[in-house]
Amino acid sequence: MRSVRDHQEAIHGLFGPPEAVEVAVTDALGLVTAVDVVTGVSLPGFDNSAMDGYAVLGADLAEASTEHPVTLPMAADIPAGRTDRLTLTPGTVARIMTGAPLPGGADAVVPVEQTASGPVRGRFAPVDQGPQQIRFTAPIPVGKNIRVAGSDIVAGEVAIRAGTELHAPQLGLLAAIGAGTVRVWRRPRVVVLSTGSELVAPGHRLRHGQIYESNSPMLAAAATEAGALARTVHFVPDDVDGFLTRIAEIAGEADLIVTSGGVSAGAFEVVKDALIATGGVEFAKVAMQPGMPQGCGHVTDPSGQAVPIITLPGNPVSSLVSFEVFIRPPLRTKMGLPPHRARVTARLRGSVGSPAGKRQFLRGVLERDGDGWVVDPIGPPSSHHLRYLAGANALIDVATDITALADGVDVEVLVLD
Numbered sequence: 001m002r003s004v005r006d007h008q009e010a011i012h013g014l015f016g017p018p019e020a021v022e023v024a025v026t027d028a029l030g031l032v033t034a035v036d037v038v039t040g041v042s043l044p045g046f047d048n049s050a051m052d053g054y055a056v057l058g059a060d061l062a063e064a065s066t067e068h069p070v071t072l073p074m075a076a077d078i079p080a081g082r083t084d085r086l087t088l089t090p091g092t093v094a095r096i097m098t099g100a101p102l103p104g105g106a107d108a109v110v111p112v113e114q115t116a117s118g119p120v121r122g123r124f125a126p127v128d129q130g131p132q133q134i135r136f137t138a139p140i141p142v143g144k145n146i147r148v149a150g151s152d153i154v155a156g157e158v159a160i161r162a163g164t165e166l167h168a169p170q171l172g173l174l175a176a177i178g179a180g181t182v183r184v185w186r187r188p189r190v191v192v193l194s195t196g197s198e199l200v201a202p203g204h205r206l207r208h209g210q211i212y213e214s215n216s217p218m219l220a221a222a223a224t225e226a227g228a229l230a231r232t233v234h235f236v237p238d239d240v241d242g243f244l245t246r247i248a249e250i251a252g253e254a255d256l257i258v259t260s261g262g263v264s265a266g267a268f269e270v271v272k273d274a275l276i277a278t279g280g281v282e283f284a285k286v287a288m289q290p291g292m293p294q295g296c297g298h299v300t301d302p303s304g305q306a307v308p309i310i311t312l313p314g315n316p317v318s319s320l321v322s323f324e325v326f327i328r329p330p331l332r333t334k335m336g337l338p339p340h341r342a343r344v345t346a347r348l349r350g351s352v353g354s355p356a357g358k359r360q361f362l363r364g365v366l367e368r369d370g371d372g373w374v375v376d377p378i379g380p381p382s383s384h385h386l387r388y389l390a391g392a393n394a395l396i397d398v399a400t401d402i403t404a405l406a407d408g409v410d411v412e413v414l415v416l417d
């Protein structure tokens, strides 16, 4: 039997290096920058006001006090968005709003709350009251309430380093520097194909012996959560020709094909039968539970291009655990994302057995326990128990040589959410 690690390496080898692509900033959420992004503009791009108030020449207010206010005429009105260049004449002030460009010659902004215009204190007078005189009762330090051009970032500097995962704040910065697009590692296109003559689509009545197909939506969701562009195609029955026809249809549009079912030791193992005949895929028994029968390799698309394929076992728990162990890490590496789930050491509540010679991944419910963690194994080990999979938030990773774990021992846990 092949070790988990050896099979992980075989699968890793199917993935080439990350591929850079230019995407719209609005489509870049969760992706990772492939290059440093240098800003072509400074932020702020011009000196502007940090407050709603009056742009002044500080020297004009040097003698202002409550007893001896200084009253100056308002010579201009500068809302945000005004694009002409104004100059403040000494002995006058300009009404200015937050984010509006500071007039030349002004060296401070007095917040409106600290002024009075006529009888109106602490507020702007209504605009229709004609030329206004503004009363100041204190001096103001030079530079006060001014956002200086380039004080955030200067044109030519790196705004976002290569290798940065793009989330709301980073996308905000990219937009602020005027970037419409950004160079990132692209999402691989994953196509999921389930196999099995017993499978039925939702909305249809089940006949005796049939089941609803659940692996393809589950695996596509797992691939999407990992960051890939995943889609499902309609499942195929256990028929080699039908399977190969569907593979030929999807191969041209996939960077990775993931199949489920048809790889174990039964009599109608469609995936195994079909791909052993075409070659390019190796099938192995991997020393793990769940998920022993596995396969990986390449199929060729209609243009003769090799497309990676990973063939997972059909039991729902096996297929999802296999995805976690074998597919999620290289898929994320391909996008420049951190490959691994968080791992914690937790105290086991209850005792469990584990098959000799197999690395076991048990479903568990992980909880905080003071400063540490505690994990409850849930559900029997057999791999059709989707209910317990859906109730788990962690996988307990039991090493190959361990056959029993007693209540209260420390175990290694993969955190799923």
Ligand code: AMP
Pocket: 194, 195, 196, 198, 199, 211, 212, 213, 214, 215, 216, 260, 261, 262, 263, 264, 266, 313, 314, 315, 316
């Ligand atoms: P297989 O790997 O094809 O031998 O399937 C193993 C078990 O998983 C059988 O009980 C199948 O009915 C079940 N199974 C296989 N594929 C799916 C699927 N796509 N959805 C739900 N159950 C499946």
Ligand code: MG
Pocket: 195, 196, 197, 238, 261, 262, 314
């Ligand atoms: Mg099957």
